[in-house]
Amino acid sequence: MKRKASLLVEVKVACRVWEGLLLAAFFNMQSNLYYELFSNFMGKGDKESFAHALRAARLHYHLLETPVGSLGISK
Numbered sequence: 001m002k003r004k005a006s007l008l009v010e011v012k013v014a015c016r017v018w019e020g021l022l023l024a025a026f027f028n029m030q031s032n033l034y035y036e037l038f039s040n041f042m043g044k045g046d047k048e049s050f051a052h053a054l055r056a057a058r059l060h061y062h063l064l065e066t067p068v069g070s071l072g073i074s075k
Contacts, residue, residue: 017059024053 027034027049038048054061 017054017057020050020054020057020059023057024050027053 024046027038028046031046031049034049034052038052051061051063
């Protein structure tokens with residue numbers, strides 16, 4: 001099963017969250033170590049590294065329980 005994750009950052013606040021995003025990128029580049037440390041009830045992978053990086057940078061974030069969907073009819 002292939003999973004997808006999306007990250008939404010408002011342009012006005014991008015400069016404030018830059019530190020957290022860089023830390024998440026570092027965690028993902030060192031995935032052989034950090035993915036094992038971050039594995040928990042949420043899973044194991046890059047989605048978890050964003051939550052941990054933003055928390056470490058003392059930034060507010062929200063995790064959505066409902067998957068992103070689409071409006072309208074898809075053929």
